[in-house]
Amino acid sequence: MIHLRRIGLPTGEGRGFPFDLPALRGIDAIDLRAPVTVLVGENGSGKSTLLEAVAIASRAITVGTVEAADDPTLGGVAALGRAMHLTWTRRPARGFYLRAEDFFGFARRMDEMRAGLEAELERVEREFTTASDYARDLARAPMLRELAALRERYGEGLDARSHGEAFLHLFSSRLVPGGLYLLDEPEAPLSPTRQLSLLALLKQAEADGCQVLMATHSPILLAYPGADILGFDTAPLARVRYEDLEHVTVTRDFLRDPDAFLRHL
8 A cells, every 4th residue: 555655855955964965856756656665775875864754754653652753863854854745645643663773772671661670579579578468469560560561562572582583573563554664774683584574574564555665775675576666876866676776786796606706805
């Protein structure tokens, strides 16, 4: 499902960063033609900046449940987001914006919250050693409910799962049919096998009527079937075929003959 049909861009003439990104130069809009759109380009090309601005313009929720427009780390692109005009087929009420660094920070906060609740339970056990079972259970009940809710929604945390497992669990637990999902380099915590698992999750999300905008360097994620690939290494950006991507050709050539590359390093 294509919920967001068009990203209207303000003129960047004379306005500085982030309005003057080469990839956005000379175009006034980006039409989204597929349920999954992938942004690709070198670091600094503007793909993450565009994704951040769309998150702000759409008032997307970050993985930490703060609106992107209120996230201080996105302040540098806030003006671009506010100046964008988004055209919707239907504006979804659900979805989120996720950066790899947000996942690590969020997972650590969840682990800290879990550790704090467990420490509070231990304190209650010590203080209620001479109290009745009823009084002790009454004091423990709120912490036990919060711990159960954390485990149900987020699993056992980074200590009990690999980063890839924790990321996929968090992502799948928050997927809602008909949502809009903005993903910035989600491959960071994922092994190649886990990236394939993410492709399967994205395919299920598309089947459930979701739309995805994703910035990535991963040749695996770039291979998503039917994805519309926007290349940010040209001015302005342009649609690119998977087989023509430098990310793909360099990776393919390296895997075919690693020594041909390594002997020049």
